[in-house]
Amino acid sequence: MSKIGSSQSLPRIAITVGDVAGVGPELALKCAAIEKIKSRCVPLVFGPKTVLQAIGAKLNLNVPPSIAPTDIAGADSAAIVDAGDITSDQFEIGSVNEHTGRASFQAVDLAITQALLQDVDAIATGPIHKEAWHAAGIQFPGHTELLASRTGTSDFCMMLTSETISCVLATIHIPLADVATLLTTEKVLRAIRQSHIALSRRLGRSPKVTVCGLNPHAGENGLFSHGEETDIIQPAIAQSISDGIEVIGPLPPDTAFTPAMRATTDVYVCMYHDQGLIPLKALAFDDAVNVTLGLPIVRTSVDHGTALDLAGQGKANHQSMIAAIEMAIDLA
The missing domain is CATH 3.40.718.10 (Isopropylmalate Dehydrogenase)
Structure with a gap:
């Protein structure tokens, strides 16, 4: 649980956006703005700030303020944690590449680090694209294997x-x-x-x-x-x-x-x-x-993929992400 605050402080949940070419960013932004979610946790969206701002503007979604990783332990309201080395001109919505793969990996990797430091209480992961990870030279086939390696499990x-x-x-x-x-x-x-x-x-x-x-x-x-x-x-x-x-x-x-x-x-x-x-x-x-x-940290995830054909349209169903965040809260 949280290292700081009173016994009534809300758990901080790291919500990783997954591949920015897919529906993950819009799902994360939608969920971070839901009052029911914010009443139960501090939603921290891990992803590239400039890309999230652009997607938020395109889809008319609320984009919370950004904070540095060093400020996570003191976060008490929804925020973006800038994670993922990618800019808007390095990809197109609906089309993954090595840049989107590397950025999604970096966001998850940072979230794991913060969970191991106990600065966040759980991780809810958005959908990655395994071919994009492979294109970026990442050896892990998915979240589960990365989490096991990083936690020595x-x-x-x-x-x-x-x-x-x-x-x-x-x-x-x-x-x-x-x-x-x-x-x-x-x-x-x-x-x-x-x-x-x-x-x-x-x-x-x-x-x-x-x-x-x-x-x-x-x-x-x-x-x-x-x-x-x-x-x-x-x-x-x-x-x-x-x-x-x-x-x-x-x-x-x-x-x-x-x-x-x-x-x-x-x-x-x-x-x-x-x-x-x-x-x-x-x-x-x-x-x-x-x-x-079996992990020493809490990790939940949506059960669907990047849905590249729906990305950037605001049509993606965010119910699975809501369920993942709520279960992360319960387990945390």
């Missing part, structure tokens, strides 16, 4: 959550063809344990965890698998049950998300990225939040 997981459904991923940003090779009992066990910890705190009780299989029909006892369910997933489930976690599986992925199963499941453990994100986005696209579990 190896025991981490990605959770996508909403009021409707929550999914934790055993593997994250890897090609589908590599999932079976890289999936391990330790990764599945970690996802189950992190799911249990996170949902126990959120629900105030022991959650019901459903683990998906990797293959069609959860492998059909080896007929449709190379032993992933029996050799990798089932041992993780058995250990979790021994540890006192309420967990079932591995279930066939094509029936795990039916209404009847969702009614008896608090959180799903999914073996790869799209296994969890397809049902989650189908059911809760506008209000789902990405939370990185």
Whole structure:
């Protein structure tokens, strides 16, 4: 929590704008002006000041005053923290490049530094563009891996959550063809344990965890698998049950998300990225939040991308960003 102020001081939430060519800047500016948000936290928008001012003027959005990173610890109202080495003539709205990638990385990197210093109480990240990061020579495939590296965390997981459904991923940003090779009992066990910890705190009780299989029909006892369910997933489930976690599986992925199963499941453990994100986005696209579990700092995020086709038009739905900020406040 905050290092300064009274016990009633509001948490400072770093809101990173993501890629400036996308919808992130307008979402951040919209959210920083919402009275409900400002009544619960001090929203600090991390992004390039001149670009945010230009986007704010174009879309007729309120742009808060800017402050230096050295002033963050004393911030008590909405502000821009100037972060990201880019100017308006180095990109076009709707088109990413190495400049937009570098700027979005720099904004997130500064927010992480401030969180580690405890000058901000949580980070809510806007959408980055992974190809832009790659073009800028950044080696991290996304936020999650950067956060893990910067905080020295190896025991981490990605959770996508909403009021409707929550999914934790055993593997994250890897090609589908590599999932079976890289999936391990330790990764599945970690996802189950992190799911249990996170949902126990959120629900105030022991959650019901459903683990998906990797293959069609959860492998059909080896007929449709190379032993992933029996050799990798089932041992993780058995250990979790021994540890006192309420967990079932591995279930066939094509029936795990039916209404009847969702009614008896608090959180799903999914073996790869799209296994969890397809049902989650189908059911809760506008209000789902990405939370990185296991970090020493609080990080939430929108669950959508940069939406380059909507950028600069003022049409982007900011509900997911609101949800991400509100969850960051709750966790902080």
